[in-house]
Amino acid sequence: MIKQQFKGSNKMNLLLLVALLLAMMVIPHFAKSATVALISRIFILTVYGMSYDILRGYMGFINLGHALFFGSGAYIAGILFTKLDNTFGIFILVVLITIIYCSAAAFIMGKIVIRGGSVIAGAMITLALGEIVRNMAERWRSVTGGADGLPFSIPPIFRDRLHFYYYALIFMLVMTLILRQFLLSPTGRVLLAIRENEQRAKFLGFNTDKYKMIGLQVSGISAGLAGVMFGVFNRFANTDLLSVQQTLNALLITLVGGTGTLYGAFVGSGFIAFVQNTLLNLRSQYPIFERWLLFFGAMYVLVVLFMPSGFVGLWQKLISEAREKKKGSAVDAK
Amino acid sequence: MTEALIKTEGLTISFGAHKAVNNVGLALEKGLFTTILGPNGAGKTTLFNLISGLLTPTEGKIYFKGADITSLSPIQRVKMGMGRSFQLTNVFPTLTTYENVRLAMQAHEDIGYRIFTNHRKFSKLNDKTDAILERVLLKDKKNQPASQLSHGEQRKLELGMVLALEPEVLLLDEPTAGMAIEEVPTMIDILQRTKDSGTTIILIEHKMDMVKQLSDRLIILVNGGLLVEGNPEEVSQNPEVLAAYLGGGVLNEVSS
Numbered sequence: 001m002i003k004q005q006f007k008g009s010n011k012m013n014l015l016l017l018v019a020l021l022l023a024m025m026v027i028p029h030f031a032k033s034a035t036v037a038l039i040s041r042i043f044i045l046t047v048y049g050m051s052y053d054i055l056r057g058y059m060g061f062i063n064l065g066h067a068l069f070f071g072s073g074a075y076i077a078g079i080l081f082t083k084l085d086n087t088f089g090i091f092i093l094v095v096l097i098t099i100i101y102c103s104a105a106a107f108i109m110g111k112i113v114i115r116g117g118s119v120i121a122g123a124m125i126t127l128a129l130g131e132i133v134r135n136m137a138e139r140w141r142s143v144t145g146g147a148d149g150l151p152f153s154i155p156p157i158f159r160d161r162l163h164f165y166y167y168a169l170i171f172m173l174v175m176t177l178i179l180r181q182f183l184l185s186p187t188g189r190v191l192l193a194i195r196e197n198e199q200r201a202k203f204l205g206f207n208t209d210k211y212k213m214i215g216l217q218v219s220g221i222s223a224g225l226a227g228v229m230f231g232v233f234n235r236f237a238n239t240d241l242l243s244v245q246q247t248l249n250a251l252l253i254t255l256v257g258g259t260g261t262l263y264g265a266f267v268g269s270g271f272i273a274f275v276q277n278t279l280l281n282l283r284s285q286y287p288i289f290e291r292w293l294l295f296f297g298a299m300y301v302l303v304v305l306f307m308p309s310g311f312v313g314l315w316q317k318l319i320s321e322a323r324e325k326k327k328g329s330a331v332d333a334k
Numbered sequence: 335m336t337e338a339l340i341k342t343e344g345l346t347i348s349f350g351a352h353k354a355v356n357n358v359g360l361a362l363e364k365g366l367f368t369t370i371l372g373p374n375g376a377g378k379t380t381l382f383n384l385i386s387g388l389l390t391p392t393e394g395k396i397y398f399k400g401a402d403i404t405s406l407s408p409i410q411r412v413k414m415g416m417g418r419s420f421q422l423t424n425v426f427p428t429l430t431t432y433e434n435v436r437l438a439m440q441a442h443e444d445i446g447y448r449i450f451t452n453h454r455k456f457s458k459l460n461d462k463t464d465a466i467l468e469r470v471l472l473k474d475k476k477n478q479p480a481s482q483l484s485h486g487e488q489r490k491l492e493l494g495m496v497l498a499l500e501p502e503v504l505l506l507d508e509p510t511a512g513m514a515i516e517e518v519p520t521m522i523d524i525l526q527r528t529k530d531s532g533t534t535i536i537l538i539e540h541k542m543d544m545v546k547q548l549s550d551r552l553i554i555l556v557n558g559g560l561l562v563e564g565n566p567e568e569v570s571q572n573p574e575v576l577a578a579y580l581g582g583g584v585l586n587e588v589s590s
Contacts, residue, residue, distance in 0.1 A: 181450050181452070182449050182450065184452050184453055184454075185448055185449045185450055185451055185452065185453055186440050186445055186448050186451070186453045186456070187447050187448060187449045188449070188453070189433070189436075189437060189440070189453050190437065190440070192426070192429060193426050193429070193437050196426035196427060196428060196429060197424060197425070197426050197427070199388075199424070200420075200424050200425065200426065200495075201437075202408050202409055202412075203386070203408055203412060203417075203418060203420075203424075204412065204437065204438050204441040204442075204495065204499065205409055205412035205413050205441040205442065205499065206409070206441050207409050208409075210447070211447075214447060214449065218449070
């Protein structure tokens with residue numbers, strides 16, 4: 001009987017998913033162009049959030065230098081489009097170089113951090129590594145444009161906002177499928193084991209350092225690809241994309257959406273973009289919203305206080321409670 | 335005399351001035367069920383930590399299957415066929431019972447770093463996992479998170495995880511610690527069957543009925559040092575052991 005219920009809820013989830021997908025496909029034909037842009041942004045940030053969730057939610061690793069992957073993706077796009085040419089061929093090259101670069105960066109980061117340090121030590125070291133990269137981007141003016149940022153033109157195929165919306169949607173769907181598959185693989189399961197109890201995982205014979213390295217690689221490359229898309233979307237890269245603030249954005253996306261859920265990143269980035277947008281719009285009516293960050297911060301405090309496992313966590317809790325109740329009443333009826 | 339599976343020579347570890355394990359030389363034979371006894375603080379768990387690689391000895395050497403493993407990591411020792419359980423329950427709490435054992439099985443079967451195949455698709459692993467769950471009597475709890483199991487069930491789960499590794503030698507640190515007394519016989523039963531299947535077992539335990547039933551050999555540790563080693567009868571009549579146990583009430587029970 002339990003199995004049947006389980007199946008039923010799976011079917012419902014699937015229906016919901018299909019409905020959501022259809023909605024996302026038709027929305028741009030009815031919405032304002034500002035909304036289309038906002039949702040494209042949400043799609044890209046979802047991938048960024050998911051890449052962070054792999055580390056924080058599945059592996060139990062706090063990376064405070066995560067933005068270095070994201071920002072580097074945007075910069076690689078910017079630099080190659082400016083220095084070489086803005087064609088689709090170069091875009092492919094950008095993707096390849098981003099994958100190689102992020103893989104190498106994750107390797108170096110992993111070699112420094114993973115070896116037996118505590119979570120806090122790891123957080124501090126990654127923070128420092130992130131700042132090093134940000135500083136390098138700021139100083140290397142001839143290539144990165146320094147603190148002024150790097151505006152660039154993009155391949156014509158990406159210029160139409162409506163088309164780009166669909167590219168962003170496809171990007172998000174493909175990355176979700178890949179990451180989901182990764183987390184369901186035997187390797188992904190070991191990451192969970194590491195989060196739960198690293199010592200036990202070691203005493204089962206898993207080389208936990210190696211698995212953590214794989215997790216960091218997958219996460220770093222995903223973040224880098226999200227960065228490429230973000231750069232193409234904005235046609236601009238600056239050092240903010242490499243900053244701690246940008247890392248915290250990922251942290252907050254997973255926090256609001258729910259850690260260790262993967263899909264939470266979609267909910268989180270959607271909710272944050274929505275609140276941010278609303279607060280900014282309110283500025284023109286009420287002067288107090290000039291200080292909109294105040295309200296933004298208050299929102300985070302409320303979320304952490306009342307929904308420690310985020311929206312998706314809350315949803316799962318409500319569902320399981322409803323199920324328990326159903327079971328309970330069934331027993332009573334007997 | 336059969337070949338020694340695990341051998342230690344002059345094994346010592348000091349924490350500051352305190353020698354938790356002091357100059358211990360052991361030879362644990364293949365296929366025998368050895369129980370390590372000793373008062374609290376005698377260094378039994380520390381000895382396990384040294385053998386399994388959680389701690390590095392200050393002095394001395396450890397041999398496993400004739401090879402020097404003193405400087406090998408715990409992971410390498412597990413790969414060589416050493417499995418251990420912990421005194422305090424040590425499982426993956428939010429994962430299901432099934433997944434806990436399946437992960438252990440995955441570690442043992444060494445299917446490599448597959449990153450795009452679904453973990454449910456390895457039918458050999460799934461079958462073997464089911465077999466283990468049946469062996470430790472947790473089949474009907476397989477979809478429950480480990481944290482929701484009773485303490486006794488968690489102990490059985492932990493044993494199941496170690497059994498999944500199919501180790502040549504099994505280091506068990508008080509598998510019945512904190513278990514309800516009614517559950518102890520099932521644990522003895524599981525251990526007896528494991529022993530019969532040819533696994534060498536080294537046990538730390540306080541429950542005398544269990545020690546009596548299972549042990550081929552006893553080792554008594556006192557204050558970090560090896561006091562006596564021998565078969566249960568010999569050991570229980572040793573005057574030093576009686577003195578160490580303040581009157582020896584416990585060990586009289588063993589010989590009776």
